[in-house]
Amino acid sequence: MRRLAEHLGVGATTVYWHVTTKEDVLDLALDHIFGEVALPQVSEDWRADARGLIHGWRAAMLRHPWAPGLLGRPMLGPNVLARTEFLQSTLARAGFTGVGLAAATHGLANYVIGSALTETTWRRTDDPDVRHGARRHIEDSPTTYPTLVASGHLGDQAWGDDELFTGGLDTMLAGLDQALR
Amino acid sequence: MRRLAEHLGVGATTVYWHVTTKEDVLDLALDHIFGEVALPQVSEDWRADARGLIHGWRAAMLRHPWAPGLLGRPMLGPNVLARTEFLQSTLARAGFTGVGLAAATHGLANYVIGSALTETTWRRTDDPDVRHGARRHIEDSPTTYPTLVASGHLGDQAWGDDELFTGGLDTMLAGLDQALR
DNA sequence: ACCTGAACACCGTTCAAGT
């Protein structure tokens, strides 16, 4: 709050005239970020529409690395709801109804949220030694972590975050396709 | 810190002899929770094994509603790594390798993380008026939220969190099945 | 209507000092 006020070139307590509590500021900030998420043009390919929204969603969070830290609060702002409406209407158009529609919406949303949270966590961990230390710990115990050692978990992987995220998203969409048959 | 010390029946600054910083305590707490996640008996059905681990994972987080708030930090404790090893070895046994293996691991992990985070967020929001207020906002604007109104989003749904979570998990597993063909 | 400074209760953390 004090730093925000300073950033605004204003007295430390002035902010409290415009906002009742710090939580309010955080709520507003979170919803504001969602306003940056582009709503794709509705096409006749629902998978493409969903993919576009989810990728934009993730991109917005990655642009503001502290944003996922705000995710532990109810997301009820108009911008969030507009994105949820777009996602759910896309899925409804695909043929989902009832529980299936709710599950599909939650599934995709929770996947982006989890991904963005873990990605920004690593991105914010400035000290690469933390990661390297953990990697070394893994390599020191090849009997307890045989698979992690072999797969290069936490190592300097050949594949990037984008590739992993897209892979998981495609998996989810393939599963949704399956449910529609 | 002060409250932790009081809880331990000890002077306010005593904790700092056992731990160097508050972050340390949170790291230890997070990894401790993962220690509660039961590792399923390895069976010949990899889907069942994965399902068991993921459900236990989620249950542990829901048991400690503040746990997801700790997720914004690197998960490198031995308990976390042991669960990751189990999950990844299960997926490797299923036939995944290379990027596919990494993507499958990340996909499932990020889905639980996101789900646990949003679920505990709602569970911790003691005031039901927050949710009801948002629901009312949706119903007041049926033109902007046609799908959300129809689906009862944020309403008192007929289906519970467990059902939605299982649905999303099954979707992901179905997608993974697809990738193995 | 909007901004201010003083003040309060509360943090995490340091450090010299005790046993």
Place this chain on the structure above:
DNA sequence: ACCTGAACACCGTTCAAGT
């Protein structure tokens, strides 16, 4: 080896007061 109290810098927030 383990614990203590005093102290520091820093929070979010209130409130009476200014314009």
